[in-house]
Amino acid sequence: MRRMPRCSVLVVLGCLVILPTAVAGQGGPHPDFSGLWTTYAEPGQARGGGAGRGGGASLPLTDEARKKVEAYRALIGDSGASPGGFCLGTGMPGSMLGSGGYPMEILQRPEQINITYEAHNEVRRVYLGERIVPMADRLPGRDGHSSGHWEGDTLVVDTTHLVEQVDQRWPHSDQARIVERYRLTTDSAGTKVLVAEMTMTDPVFYTKPVTETKKWAYVPNGHLLPYECAEEGWRIHLEELEKKAKESKR
């Protein structure tokens, strides 16, 4: 048996050291974003909330979009109603920009990255390489359809096939396209930070691209909690059935 040259052994050992923090594929090892992430706060500052509803006063909306958003807000009035109030996920880009202040979990494989936002168990799947679904085979939705590729250590996610949403802070039409750029950094306190830069273009709703940056802080050994939003409604329904059953026996 031939002996492996000493330098080769060192290269193999080096790879073993690198593997836990990088994922191979797509032309080489890339940063591993896997884990639990929560809204980042600069050292010494409190964390803010997540993506609220109905903001966007300073957004460069077209006249058509402004009318639709105003009509929606007039409809809702002061009821406080929201998609989340009906157990509906935030939808893009509100989900990636905060998701109500709840954490998110990323599970990363070379060909697919799953992002689960705790609120409403909202899940986005980012397909890479050969897993990318052809445009003609995509279905539209509130989070659209996402494909990704790497540009060095930056993950670039392209989201299309969104449905029109006037019910979130960043309203958009079904023609919206969202590009996210994710990269890892470390702050002055040593916290691992995931920086997400978002650019949304939408010729129907916006006169120019909309950009936002969201930072997520890594939570070592963090766990996402279940969020069965519909449970309360189901229990109330059962209570109503029980009440009716009792009344009918009288």
Place this chain on the structure above:
Amino acid sequence: MKQLWSLLSALALVAAFGTTAAAHHSAVQYDFTKTATITGVVLKFQAINPHMRLTLRVTDAKGTRDLEIEGHSTNNMYRAGYRDGLIKVGDTITVHMAPLRDGREGGYMVAAVAANGTRFGAQTAAERAGERERAEGK
């Protein structure tokens, strides 16, 4: 923990963040600038999302009545100290809540002290006000 409370104290946002069509409600009916504290016996408790639900039997000078109370999501309460089994039917607990704006009794549970003395939940409006006054040297 302080960071968690800061998160939760910003949660008028999350308070409005969910429930179902059948149970549709938002937090607009509650006054998050005020704190009402009430002690009673737990008749019913559900640690669910998007809002905890509690029926509390209160007995005081006004008499005995049952109050329906909802609260922050179980997930947010968990991150602010709540654990499974902390509240049981029959327990006497104290609830800090944002009261209903229309003057009726009841409210939105922001924090609570369980029968074993464990406090969980967010910073209340009263606690935030006290913190501000201390910071301003009043």
